[in-house]
Amino acid sequence: MALIGDELTVHARRALRAIRNRGLQLQFLYLRIFTQTEFHTFQCNICGKSCVSPLALVRNRERPSCYHCGSSRRFRSIVAVLSHELFGEVLTLPEFRENKSITGYGMSDSDIYALPLSRKLSYTNTFYHKEPRLDITALSREIYREADFVISSDVFEHVPPPIDAAFDNLFKLLGSDGVCIFSVPYTNRGLTKEHFPDLYEYRIVKKNGKQTLINTTRSGDTQQFDDLHFHKGGGATLEMRMFSKPSLIDHFKRAGFTAVKFHQESIPEHGILVVKESPHLIISVRKP
Numbered sequence: 001m002a003l004i005g006d007e008l009t010v011h012a013r014r015a016l017r018a019i020r021n022r023g024l025q026l027q028f029l030y031l032r033i034f035t036q037t038e039f040h041t042f043q044c045n046i047c048g049k050s051c052v053s054p055l056a057l058v059r060n061r062e063r064p065s066c067y068h069c070g071s072s073r074r075f076r077s078i079v080a081v082l083s084h085e086l087f088g089e090v091l092t093l094p095e096f097r098e099n100k101s102i103t104g105y106g107m108s109d110s111d112i113y114a115l116p117l118s119r120k121l122s123y124t125n126t127f128y129h130k131e132p133r134l135d136i137t138a139l140s141r142e143i144y145r146e147a148d149f150v151i152s153s154d155v156f157e158h159v160p161p162p163i164d165a166a167f168d169n170l171f172k173l174l175g176s177d178g179v180c181i182f183s184v185p186y187t188n189r190g191l192t193k194e195h196f197p198d199l200y201e202y203r204i205v206k207k208n209g210k211q212t213l214i215n216t217t218r219s220g221d222t223q224q225f226d227d228l229h230f231h232k233g234g235g236a237t238l239e240m241r242m243f244s245k246p247s248l249i250d251h252f253k254r255a256g257f258t259a260v261k262f263h264q265e266s267i268p269e270h271g272i273l274v275v276k277e278s279p280h281l282i283i284s285v286r287k288p
Contacts, residue, residue: 013111017070025067028053042271045079046071046113048094051271059273061280066271071112077272077282078153078181079113081263085179085284086149090267096120104149105134105173139169147173150180154231157184157239161199163192167255174287180257182283184243192247195240196225204228204238213238248283257285 031037031054038055047069057065064070083091086102093116106114106125114125126134136152137159150173159166170180196202202215213225229239245262252260262281266274274281 017112020064021067021070024064024070028067040268040271040273042269043092044069044071045076045083045090045092045267045270045272046116048092053271055273058271059275069112071271073272073274074153074183074280074282075110075113076270077263077274078151078183079117080267080270080272081282081284082149082151082179082181085181085286090270092270093117093120102148103146104151105147106151107134107136107153107155109151109153136166136169136173139172144172145175145178148175148178150174150178151182152180153183154185156182157241157243158231158237160240161194161197163194163241164251164254167251171255171257171287176287178287180285180287182285183280184248185280186243186245186248188245188277188279190244190246192244193242195229195242196223198223199240245279252285256287258288259284259286261285 028039032039032052039052040055040058041050041052042058043050044066047066049066049068051066051068053065053067057063058073060072061074062072064072066076079093080090083089083096087096093113096117098120100122102121104117104121104123106117106123108127109125114123117123118125124132126132128135136155150170152170156163156166174180196213196215198217198221199215200218202213204211204213206212207226210226211228211230213228215223215225217223231237231239249260261284263284264274264276264278264281266272
């Protein structure tokens, strides 16, 4: 049967990822044989397979360091925290028992853990720009209190202001005792810095070969911003703010969350090596 549309895209992504992962494996093998690179052996908690990978890559938050599934430290940390919050222990994803009574949502999660997670739990990976859609700034009442867990990883820094609405809707999406596994880039001190505090009606255009944001404020004033930061692309990946740790705690508590925890524990056996007090830790918060 011919493949069309999104199905073809999924198969293409899988094929490209397999090629990339095979390249990683060969690269790591070369480094082991011909260099003095320090390596770390771990069992990936997403695919469950053993890896021998360069220590520097295992420590890196974003770089792929499992040559079987392509997981990074951030992805493995998300799954480890989710496992601990749901089951009270850190299990590999293959060790999760299938339980379709546990309902969860992801926000543009990576297929690396979204696909195996959907086989174990009633988990739906949602998107802002395509189906299944979820706009955290305009949540449908139909899904209030529906989720046992939500994964929001490196999403809220891209949400247009006012950001409090997104935190409030995150709270509404979760049922009683529901948990959110959350991450954003942040600084350890100070306050959140909004790059476009008066954002209202805006567009991104190219001027003189450079991406420029043109904004019309609620009062009708026109603003122009040239120093834009995009994360892995353009459009919806525009960085709207840089969070701070104190401000994040305040946002969560004002929305009604309790038990705000920044997870800085290393789990070396699963390739999760965290420097103490490093920024951008995985956070878990609970709805009472």
